[in-house]
Amino acid sequence: MTVPETAEKIKSMEIRGAGRIARTAAEALRDHALSLAAPDTAAFKKEMEQAAALLVSTRPTAVSLPNAVHYVMAGLDPSVNVDEARNGVIHRAEQFIQSSQHAVERIAGFGARHIRDGDVILTHCNSEVALGCMIEARRQGKEIEVFATEVRPRNQGHITIRTLNDAGIKTNFIVDSAVRSFINNVNLVIVGADAVTVNGAVVNKIGTSQVAHTAAEARVNVIVAAETYKFAPRTVVGELIEIEERPPNEVLPDEIARTLPNVTVRNPAFDVTPPEYIDLIVTEQGAIPPQMAYVIIREYLGWEIGEFNPGGGSPAGFNGE
């Protein structure tokens, strides 16, 4: 897939979920590097930077995307010849994809240890790593049951219930507003993350903070499953995570909206769950309390602000191992 095709698919959410977005962006940069017929390294670098910027511009919230792009682009050494520069990008892209897959597997293993036989788990949205923990627990023979939300307006819950069904996990499908009605039937919440900030706040699908608040009130533990490349280095220097606001017609059809001139539809795709509502963040480096997010950023993403910064920034590295 070309870079513009990939960018379009990420924008339209045909490719979605923070981890998948990151790996697909790395693949697109690798393929772009492979096919570019640039006369010299400077031209190659310029084209690659344009491609990188296009990918980063597709969705603003999932930090995995700029982190992945930055990691791949850090393989481009401007002082070598064009073939070496190309190989540098390809190598870093392959490395990112592999370590991301490895991270997903490790988190499933670590997360499954926090799931006990007989647990009833609530999940919100469609997170590859959160589901990985449940599927691994089931694979280990633990009898679990899941409550999965619908996830208005894009219905990611439909993907989640299919995956759970196919894994042979007993699943209850509920509308988003039914979470509080069922929270006392549940003894664990597991969700994914699009970004984790330096203070341990978790940005995830809209509604996650309501789920976590409800869980806190009911004394139900909340686990966030998140690879280290979901942590946001630039929050160390005070940058805020941008919350994507998506088109109104995802929520209300245009033909109805047209008849309601006094009504404005608001459609934020993500929200922020404060660290007080989170018991544990399970990363591929192990489980941490949210308050230790800073350590993950420092140890695994580097101090130099690891996100892709078009035209500048030093190449700090995500270290997936």
Ligand SMILES: O=C(COP(=O)(O)O)[C@H](O)[C@H](O)COP(=O)(O)O
């Ligand atoms: O909020 C979402 C997806 O939102 P969207 O559908 O808008 O992309 C997921 O919970 C995280 O991205 C984590 O997913 P994963 O664990 O698969 O990276």
